[in-house]
Amino acid sequence: MNIRPHEGHDGKLGWESRRRAAFRRIRKASILIFVCWLSLNGSSISHSENEDSVEYPVKLAFLYNFTKFVEWPINSFRDSRGPLLICIVGDDPFSANLEGELRTRTVGSHPVKVMTLGSNDTLSVCHIAFVPFTEVGHVARIVKGLKGASTLTVGETDGFALQGGIINLRVEGNKLRFEVNLNAAERANLKISSKLLSLAKIVKE
Secondary structure, three states: OOOOOOHHHHHHHHHHHHHHHHHHHHHHHHHHHHHHHHHHOOOOOOOOOOHHHHHHHHHHHHHHHHOOOEEOOHHHOOOOOOOEEEEEEOOOOOOHHHHHHHOOOEEOOEEEEEEEEOOOOOHHHOOEEEEOHHHHHHHHHHHHHOOOOOOEEEEOOOOOOOOOOOEEEEEEOOEEEEEEEHHHHHHOOOEEOHHHHOOOEEEOO
16 A cells, blocks of 8 residues: 655645755854954954854954945946955955855945955955965065055955055954054055044054
8 A cells, every 4th residue: 555645744844944944044144243243343352262263254254344444436346336346365264154145245235245366366356355374475465466456455464564454453362453554545545434443453564
């Protein structure tokens, strides 16, 4: 005798599967929203015991939140709805899941686009260029190559801002702080909000 599966039971399992998938998506989004909220409420964030698992999600949240406090020239966008391009130079240390979540966000009318480029690529197309520690030997060349471009350079190595980078993320103890080179920002025709500057250490070349 053939026994057919109970349709109601199958429907319940299908609904349960969809519910779990939706929960996973919400959880991933919540992680980024949470670290964004933290970074908006101070310049320092405590790490968990596993520092590496927290440091780069928080740094990615900082990159996104910097867009809320930096004003780019109008002509740096293709049009009023052109994408805001965040470039990772060299090795990408960020989670693909969180980068995917970031791509669903907007800055004003501009959708956020994230891409990885090499240090020899044309970085002037980027609104933000994140330079990880793996590119420490190329910082001077990267900064020089962006002369005249309205690109917010963000690094994570000692002396990045002193070499002409605009923002440098620093881990001090178990806190994440940042430095700002105002002269470099002015050369790039970028206006940085006083609210952001009040949380930063200002450095001069």
